[in-house]
Amino acid sequence: MKLATYKDGSRDGQLVVVSRDLSSAHYATGIAGKLQQALDDWGFIAPQLQDLYEALNQGKSRHAFPFDPQRCMAPLPRAYxxxxxxxxxxxxxxxxxxxxxxxxxxxxxxxxxxxxxxxxxxxxxxxxxxxxxxxxxxxxxxxxxxxxxxxxxxxxxxxxxxxxxxxxxxxxxxxxxxxxxxxxxxxxxxxxxxxxxxxxxxxxxxxxxxxxxxxxxxxxxxxxxxxxxxxxxxxxxxxxxxxxxxxxxxxxxxxxxxxxxxxxxxxxxxxxxxxxxxxxxxxxxxxxxxxxxxxxxxxxxxxxxxxxxxxxxxxxxxxxxxxxxxxxxxxxxxx
Incomplete structure (x- = not known):
């Protein structure tokens, strides 16, 4: 799967799942708000993100939007x-x-x-x-x-x-x-x-x-x-x-x-x-x-x-x- 972090005015941004061809994206809200949250509990959260990723690639994601790299922070905006x-x-x-x-x-x-x-x-x-x-x-x-x-x-x-x-x-x-x-x-x-x-x-x-x-x-x-x-x-x-x-x-x-x-x-x-x-x-x-x-x-x-x-x-x-x-x-x- 492919993940990005959108700017939202905070230090750590908002986690989004991105389609394989980088044409569309979907907020991961409800699964993990930040990438660090997903990394801390990867075994539990990653499969849910993967499900969203597959739905996005199949065009079955109802709230998808065009992916814009200009809106991206670093995938992990600050790291340990x-x-x-x-x-x-x-x-x-x-x-x-x-x-x-x-x-x-x-x-x-x-x-x-x-x-x-x-x-x-x-x-x-x-x-x-x-x-x-x-x-x-x-x-x-x-x-x-x-x-x-x-x-x-x-x-x-x-x-x-x-x-x-x-x-x-x-x-x-x-x-x-x-x-x-x-x-x-x-x-x-x-x-x-x-x-x-x-x-x-x-x-x-x-x-x-x-x-x-x-x-x-x-x-x-x-x-x-x-x-x-x-x-x-x-x-x-x-x-x-x-x-x-x-x-x-x-x-x-x-x-x-x-x-x-x-x-x-x-x-x-x-x-x-x-x-x-x-x-x-x-x-x-x-x-x-x-x-x-x-x-x-x-x-x-x-x-x-x-x-x-x-x-x-x-x-x-x-x-x-x-x-x-x-x-x-x-x-x-x-x-």
Whole structure:
């Protein structure tokens, strides 16, 4: 099934069930008013939402209305936890190679993760408001999951059973603030503003065999200022699965229902062409493009985002239809 949260003037919005083709929706009032409520009692509430979803798809829902992504908040507008990984080791290799730094061996066996702000997410069509262009504004196209409860000490296989919903993320980064923050040895903070998520979150069964081994085997499309810059495959080159990422979190603590876990920037390896490396699938963040330019040409030539720039992040199924809806945002200065 597919779920979204409509703006209603409150912090947590109103849960709606969305049709498979994203053409219509129905308020989940009477079943669960908020997505967190459904996650807290998933075994009881999910089957009722599924019944409504099936009725909606069959055209039997009397109070359906046209679905409008512009009215959406993030599917989970605020969460108990937002933990973002860096599961695509190719991304790490490129960024470190650009500054002539080796990748530690442990990075291939132990995932990188950071704890982001989870109190103020952006809706899929909300502006990305940044105080200053000089901060180095970058988009990051990612896959994310929302979990149920996962016990401390769970194996990756057990952790994977805790995945309730899949969605897309734009994990905005302020690249020029990152070096000084990381130099403190305490991780990201000001360099990671509010993250945006796709209009709808979907249960894994909705993508069929594209969900394998805790990886989404679909193409993440990134379009910057109307030009498609990334067609990256999310599945094959994901070094750490979502089961492994969640197990990493719960090594020493429980993971509670309503936690969001991100994959990190979706990234694919380049191929050698005429003596040079080429990246035919493009990129899912500008920092990676700049890293490629630095490796090849000695310096980056692509600038970071400016006020007025737009970014669109989307995944389409084999039928050409959008799966999660699109993240469509504009970079804006504070009003």
């Amino acid at each position: 936890q937002w933990a973002d990984g860096s599961a695509y080791i190719n991304h790490v290799e490129l960024v470190r190679a650009a500054r002539k730094a080796e990748v530690p061996e442990t990075f291939y066996s132990d995932p990188l993760m950071y704890q982001g702000g989870s109190d103020d997410f952006l809706g899929p069509c909300d502006d990305v408001v940044v105080p200053n262009e000089a901060f180095g504004i970058d988009f990051e196209a990612e896959v994310a999951v929302i979990t149920g409860d996962v016990k401390m000490g769970s194996t990756p296989e057990q952790a994977l059973e805790g995945v309730r919903l899949l969605m897309l993320a734009n994990d905005v980064s302020l690249r020029n603030l990152i070096p000084s923050e990381l130099a403190k040895g305490f991780g990201f903070f000001q360099s990671k503003p509010a993250t945006a998520f796709s209009p709808v979150a979907v249960t894994p069964d909705e993508v069929g065999d594209a969900w394998q081994g805790g990886r989404l085997h679909m193409t993440v499309q990134s379009t910057w200022n109307g030009r498609r810059v990334g067609m990256c495959e999310a599945g094959p080159e994901m070094t750490f699965s979502f089961g492994q990422l969640i197990a990493h979190i719960c090594k020493t603590r429980n993971v509670r229902a309503g936690s969001i876990v991100g994959s990190g920037t979706v990234s694919n390896k380049g191929v050698e062409k005429d003596g040079r490396m080429d990246w035919p699938k493009g990129y899912s963040c500008i920092a990676e493009k700049r890293a490629i330019e630095t490796i090849q040409d000695g310096k980056p030539s692509t600038e970071f985002m400016k006020f007025g720039d737009t970014i669109r992040i989307e995944v389409k199924g084999r039928d050409g239809q959008t799966v999660f809806g699109a993240i469509e945002q504009t970079i804006a200065a504070p009003v």
